[in-house]
Amino acid sequence: MSHSPKILIADDEPRFCESLRLLLDGHGYDIHTSTSGREAQALLSKHQFDMALLDLAIPDVDGLELMDYINLHCPDTSVVVITGNSSLDAAVSAIRKGAYDYIRKPFAYEELLTTIQNALNQKKLELEKNEIHKKLELSEDRYRYLVQNSPDIIYTLDSHGCFTFVSDSVERILGVESSHLIGKHYEYIIHRDDLEKAKWTFNERRTGDRSTAWIEFRLKSFMGDEEEITCEVKNICIELKCTGMYEKQAPGRNETFLGTHGVARDISSRKRLETQLQQAQKLESLGTLAGGIAHDFNNLLMVIRGHVSLMFMENTCSNSTHKRLNKIEDCVQSAAALTSQLLGFARGGKYHTEPINLNSSLRQTSQMFGRTKKEIVILEHYEKKIWPVEADRGQIEQVLLNLYVNAFHAMPEGGSLLLATENVSLGKSSERPFNLASGNYVKLSVTDTGIGMDEKTQQRIFEPFFTTKEMGRGTGLGLASAYGIIKNHKGMIEVKSKIGTGTTFVIYLPASEQEVKNNEIAYDSILKGIETILLVDDEDKILDVQRDLLSSLGYTVLVATNGKQAIKIFDTNPDKIDIVVLDMIMPGMGGGEIYDALRKIKPDVKVLLCSGYSEAGQASEILLRGCTGFIQKPFNASELSEKLREIIDKSG
Ligand SMILES: Nc1ncnc2c1ncn2[C@@H]1O[C@H](COP(=O)(O)OP(=O)(O)OP(=O)(O)O)[C@@H](O)[C@H]1O
Numbered sequence: 001m002s003h004s005p006k007i008l009i010a011d012d013e014p015r016f017c018e019s020l021r022l023l024l025d026g027h028g029y030d031i032h033t034s035t036s037g038r039e040a041q042a043l044l045s046k047h048q049f050d051m052a053l054l055d056l057a058i059p060d061v062d063g064l065e066l067m068d069y070i071n072l073h074c075p076d077t078s079v080v081v082i083t084g085n086s087s088l089d090a091a092v093s094a095i096r097k098g099a100y101d102y103i104r105k106p107f108a109y110e111e112l113l114t115t116i117q118n119a120l121n122q123k124k125l126e127l128e129k130n131e132i133h134k135k136l137e138l139s140e141d142r143y144r145y146l147v148q149n150s151p152d153i154i155y156t157l158d159s160h161g162c163f164t165f166v167s168d169s170v171e172r173i174l175g176v177e178s179s180h181l182i183g184k185h186y187e188y189i190i191h192r193d194d195l196e197k198a199k200w201t202f203n204e205r206r207t208g209d210r211s212t213a214w215i216e217f218r219l220k221s222f223m224g225d226e227e228e229i230t231c232e233v234k235n236i237c238i239e240l241k242c243t244g245m246y247e248k249q250a251p252g253r254n255e256t257f258l259g260t261h262g263v264a265r266d267i268s269s270r271k272r273l274e275t276q277l278q279q280a281q282k283l284e285s286l287g288t289l290a291g292g293i294a295h296d297f298n299n300l301l302m303v304i305r306g307h308v309s310l311m312f313m314e315n316t317c318s319n320s321t322h323k324r325l326n327k328i329e330d331c332v333q334s335a336a337a338l339t340s341q342l343l344g345f346a347r348g349g350k351y352h353t354e355p356i357n358l359n360s361s362l363r364q365t366s367q368m369f370g371r372t373k374k375e376i377v378i379l380e381h382y383e384k385k386i387w388p389v390e391a392d393r394g395q396i397e398q399v400l401l402n403l404y405v406n407a408f409h410a411m412p413e414g415g416s417l418l419l420a421t422e423n424v425s426l427g428k429s430s431e432r433p434f435n436l437a438s439g440n441y442v443k444l445s446v447t448d449t450g451i452g453m454d455e456k457t458q459q460r461i462f463e464p465f466f467t468t469k470e471m472g473r474g475t476g477l478g479l480a481s482a483y484g485i486i487k488n489h490k491g492m493i494e495v496k497s498k499i500g501t502g503t504t505f506v507i508y509l510p511a512s513e514q515e516v517k518n519n520e521i522a523y524d525s526i527l528k529g530i531e532t533i534l535l536v537d538d539e540d541k542i543l544d545v546q547r548d549l550l551s552s553l554g555y556t557v558l559v560a561t562n563g564k565q566a567i568k569i570f571d572t573n574p575d576k577i578d579i580v581v582l583d584m585i586m587p588g589m590g591g592g593e594i595y596d597a598l599r600k601i602k603p604d605v606k607v608l609l610c611s612g613y614s615e616a617g618q619a620s621e622i623l624l625r626g627c628t629g630f631i632q633k634p635f636n637a638s639e640l641s642e643k644l645r646e647i648i649d650k651s652g
């Protein structure tokens with residue numbers, strides 16, 4: 001204590017008081033004396049005493065009453081009772097009331113000094129203890145606040161693996177109250193597929209002072225009624241850091257394992273995003289592969305189809321050859337349908353986009369489908385003033401039919417198919433599915449009451465050639481092409497499904513500002529012409545068949561097998577050549593570069609681009625630069641003749 005300890009002496013004998021004052025003054029104490037109880041009370045109410053030396057047999061106020069007063073009003077004042085032989089009982093009562101000690105008259109001064117010093121020391125220790133206790137409480141409060149307000153789950157387990165503490169965040173993350181977990185084994189909340197990993201992690205903590213950083217586990221979710229089903233549908237994925245707790249022993253003895261403590265962070269949404277990204281990247285690379293294959297196949301099919309068209313046009317073959325040619329044409333058409341689906345998946349199949357009304361597409365396709373599948377009840381729930389979407393009608397119908405056929409296969413005993421549309425405005429990123437750009441969308445959903453799919457199947461359905469159908473029943477291209485088509489329309493398709501309950505496919509397509517028009521064009525006649533065409537393609541087989549096709553349509557054909565040659569020919573006859581039929585992908589100079597060079601020679605040159613890829617991507621860029629038209633391989637004579645006339649007859 002830095003100040004002189006303040007001591008109150010209360011004794012009815014003034015001389016005794018005085019002699020004590022003289023003695024204690026000399027030892028550095030600050031002494032106040034009183035010869036009656038009232039006087040003592042008045043001093044106590046005025047000063048803060050470190051100690052009171054009380055004679056219990058004091059006038060006015062009983063000594064024990066004075067003790068009560070001190071206990072109530074001056075709890076930090078230590079009391080030593082001075083007593084004669086006769087009042088020993090009162091001294092004992094005073095000690096019961098909290099006096100530090102008593103001292104009997106007559107006493108030796110040394111005894112008094114020692115007792116005073118001891119009492120003051122003890123008081124000092126008590127005060128320090130209280131101070132430490134307060135600090136401890138404060139720090140505990142602070143830690144409790146931090147732990148309970150942490151977004152992570154903070155916990156301790158005993159040496160058997162039972163919870164001794166879990167922070168409240170567990171309720172938000174798992175849907176179970178922290179108090180419910182106390183005393184329960186950690187296995188209670190671990191997903192069954194991760195139990196072994198959890199056991200290993202926990203047991204390893206016994207073997208030394210180790211900790212594990214950010215190991216991943218799946219936990220059960222207790223949200224909803226049926227715990228098991230919810231677990232299947234919604235796993236909670238956490239990242240865990242845990243450390244063993246040990247009691248320190250004397251050197252040379254093993255430490256005792258007390259349990260573990262750890263922090264678990266919910267990383268479910270990060271995981272979901274990672275999976276979505278991986279899925280999208282996988283589909284992207286499969287798309288590149290599928291697109292490449294489809295392109296090469298289309299070139300081969302072009303040659304076959306061209307020759308078949310020529311043979312038909314020559315009209316010299318016998319009846320049976322005619323039949324065989326028809327069969328070849330059929331096969332080529334099926335093969336072309338397959339490559340077109342592959343191209344659809346490869347996001348290369350956006351041909352003619354126009355503002356369309358999705359309600360009409362759903363109505364028309366579902367009527368057509370419903371006519372043949374009577375066992376399926378079709379329910380429709382459409383947005384009344386649906387926004388138009390800019391889309392390829394044929395492709396969207398292809399997507400819808402794929403979804404209906406899948407639904408039909410999922411409902412072998414019959415069931416219902418709910419078709420719904422809705423206008424939606426996607427705003428803040430947290431509300432947008434799959435990071436679609438913000439804006440207006442039309443949301444279309446196709447829901448069946450069929451067999452549903454497990455999570456593993458759902459993760460793979462958009463992959464090309466993924467099918468659960470038996471050999472010959474499905475190619476596994478339906479949803480792959482649907483995925484590509486919707487992505488190509490800057491939309492998104494997703495699936496929600498539960499085994500035994502059914503499946504919903506949800507499609508978002510960006511809304512368009514344009515109005516819906518009706519313009520159906522039919523192509524089935526062969527139109528001839530007399531103009532001059534420059535045909536540019538690097539593949540001899542294609543060049544041959546196309547030259548023959550064009551000649552038989554009446555055109556004069558000039559050919560070039562590469563860009564340089566094409567430019568040279570065009571440069572010498574710019575006014576004689578009415579149209580250039582230009583392959584888009586060629587070694588050296590590609591279609592785009594050739595187009596630009598031709599335009600320099602004749603700015604209004606008419607060019608029909610053709611490719612085994614589709615109009616999206618490179619071709620659409622060239623078209624945007626002013627190129628007149630596009631046709632996708634493999635085409636037949638009638639399609640080519642239509643396209644040529646459309647371009648040649650266009651004024652300007
Ligand atoms: N509505 C649905 N209900 C249950 N499972 C479905 C549903 N739609 C698709 N699937 C599953 O997704 C798989 C892939 O579908 P996808 O349409 O891509 O190919 P497919 O129907 O098997 O063959 P394809 O459409 O090429 O003839 C199906 O084999 C099936 O397992």
Ligand SMILES: [Mg+2]
Pocket residue numbers: 402405406474477478479
């Ligand atoms: Mg299908």
